[in-house]
Amino acid sequence: MSRAIYWFRNDLRLEDNEVLNKAVEENPEILPVYVFDESLLRGEQWGIERMGSHRLKFLLESLEDLKAHLQQLGSDLLIKVGDTVTVLNDIRKTYNCDVLYAQKASAYDEVQLEEKLSETINTKFIWGETLYHLNDLPYHLDELPDIFTQFRKSVEKKADVRKILEAPLQIHSSQGFDSEVPSMEDLGFEPVEEDDRSVIQFRGGAxxxxxxxxxxxxxxxxxxxxxxxxxxxxxxxxxxxxxxxxxxxxxxxxxxxxxxxxxxxxxxxxxxxxxxxxxxxxxxxxxxxxxxxxNQIYQRKGILGEDKIDWGSDKLFHLWRDGKTGEPFVDANMREMNATGFMSNRGRQNVASYLMHQMKIDWRLGAAYFEKMLIDYDPCSNYGNWIYIAGVGNDPRGGREFNIERQKQMYDPKGEYQELWAN
Ligand SMILES: Cc1cc2nc3c(=O)[nH]c(=O)nc-3n(C[C@H](O)[C@H](O)[C@H](O)COP(=O)(O)OP(=O)(O)OC[C@H]3O[C@@H](n4cnc5c(N)ncnc54)[C@H](O)[C@@H]3O)c2cc1C
CATH class of the missing domain: 1.25.40.80 (Serine Threonine Protein Phosphatase 5, Tetratricopeptide repeat)
Incomplete structure (x- = not known):
């Protein structure tokens, strides 16, 4: 009897999940698992925690929803905290599983984890993060254009978006396992207070x-x-x-x-x-x-391998972080993110530009802080956008320095946004 681990990563849904469908098709029994990796939960970079309360809250809500949906299909979700490789290896032994299925990642750390797991477990990682499937790109990844417009035009012309897949009708998991979605407090985090100025009250889950x-x-x-x-x-x-x-x-x-x-x-x-x-x-x-x-997207010199900014000291980073630079538009955006875990795209571009082009502070601190604070943190979109603005990514114009005065006039001419987040 073949029993498979299904390791949920950032694919917390049952619909349109190719690798989950494959796991269910190929195995009579599935053991769905989610692991809170200690290195993400407790880790830091540049002295900044990797996981903030806003994102954790959203994640816990997403797991509640996923667990309930799995139960409706006759299954459940086993939730563990620890080192992902150790936890999954222990589960494999305890529950006698032959193989592990999971969605394939694009970002470096996540890919490294896949390689480590594959050393001890029989694994099947399948692509599923993007609109256009990796295998449908009109070229090999090595030939991916370094300019977005070229990429967009080529996929629009030569690739199709695949149809969506239905959720499995049933997921058979005969092993009885008992695990609850932990609370914020269980994981050592303070509960989040909702702010009624938030763009919407975000709730996790499909x-x-x-x-x-x-x-x-x-x-x-x-x-x-x-x-x-x-x-x-x-x-x-x-x-x-x-x-x-x-x-x-x-x-x-x-x-x-x-x-x-x-x-x-x-x-x-x-x-x-x-x-x-x-x-x-x-x-x-x-x-x-x-x-x-x-891993080049995480390096200061980005994918170009050169610095475009004459970097200064990081001493005043806390002013940017806390929304206290004295530039009201930047401060308003930072306060919004600190209070709610969200910031508009316009805001993100301006605060990122201000940090690196005005304050001359290493963009990686800003990116790390975004990683902690944003509920939508995604390594590829986050670091891709930061290196773009720093001029060491995919901007054909060599980086973006936003004129904050002009931006305020265009996007907040009456100062309503700045007023909303003045305190
Ligand atoms: C410095 C910086 C850091 C960012 N970090 C993240 C991040 O960690 N996670 C993240 O999802 N987005 C990030 N973005 C992109 C963008 O700001 C957000 O995706 C967007 O603001 C989310 O709001 P929305 O869903 O209402 O977007 P909409 O405007 O409604 O766009 C729809 C969807 O398109 C995608 N999208 C839109 N703009 C971008 C973009 N510039 N880059 C990549 N995808 C985009 C998002 O998935 C978004 O949900 C970042 C942008 C900047 C400038």
Missing amino acids: KAANDRLNYYLWDKELLGNYKQTRNGLIGGDYSSKFSPWLAHGCISPRQIYWQVKKFEKYVKKNSSTYWLVFELVWRDYFHFVAKKYS
Whole structure:
């Protein structure tokens, strides 16, 4: 009898999950597992914790939702804390499993973990993070263009987005195992207080992801104006807010894509509907860049291997971190992220530019702080965007320095956003 571990990573859903479907097809018994890796839960980089409370809360909610869904299909979710390789090896022995299935990652640390696991366990890692499947790219990854527009045009012309897959009808897990989703306190974290200025009150899980998709597309038809509103700063409606669910895999980019296609058929097709998919293609691009350049995306000199900024001291980093630089637009954005775990794309571009171009502080500190604070933290999108702005990534213009005064005039002309987060 073949029994397989299904290791959930950032694919916390049952729908459109190719590797889960494969595991269920190929094995009579599945043991679904989630591991809180100690190195992420307790680890630090540059003295900054890797996991903040906002993201952990979202993750715990996502696991609750996943566990309930698995139980409906006759299975359950075993949750452990520890060193991932040790924990999965122990589970393999305890439950007598032959093989481990999981979604393949693009970012360096996660890929390293796959290699380590494969030394002791029979593993099957299958691609599933992106809108366009890795195997459908019109070239080998080594030939991935270093300019986004070239990538976008090539996939738009030569690749198709695959259809979505249904969730398995049943998942058979005969081993009885008892495990609860831990609380924030169990994991040594303070509970998060909700801030009523938050763009939306984010809730983790596939159900909440689909609710948000329905709200944005079908209830309010906000998608039809996305291109005009996407640079907003206040409230739930200016952009999709899909990123936290995408980052945890509560929803797949393909699920969003095919709903957009339906919207184009039944409601309207315009530059806004195109632009949301365009942004999902950006997300893809950073995943493929991360895969191609592995740990170079984390290095100060990025994928170009050179510094474009005359770096200074990091002494004043705390002012940026705490929203106390004295530049109200930067401070407002940092306070929003500190209080809610979210910041608009416009805000992220400005605070990142300010940290490196004005304060001359090593961009890696900013990226590490984003990693801790953002509920939508995704290594590829985060580091890909930081190196882009630092001019050591994929920007053909050699980096972006934002003129904060102009940005304020354009995006917060009455100062309402700055006022909202003044304290
Ligand atoms: C310095 C910096 C760091 C960032 N770090 C992250 C991160 O850790 N995780 C993350 O998901 N996004 C990151 N982004 C990208 C972007 O800011 C967020 O994806 C977006 O603000 C999320 O809001 P939304 O879902 O409403 O986006 P929408 O505007 O509604 O866009 C829809 C989706 O497209 C994708 N997308 C949009 N813009 C980008 C982009 N520039 N790069 C990659 N994907 C994009 C996201 O998945 C997003 O959910 C970063 C941007 C910058 C400038």
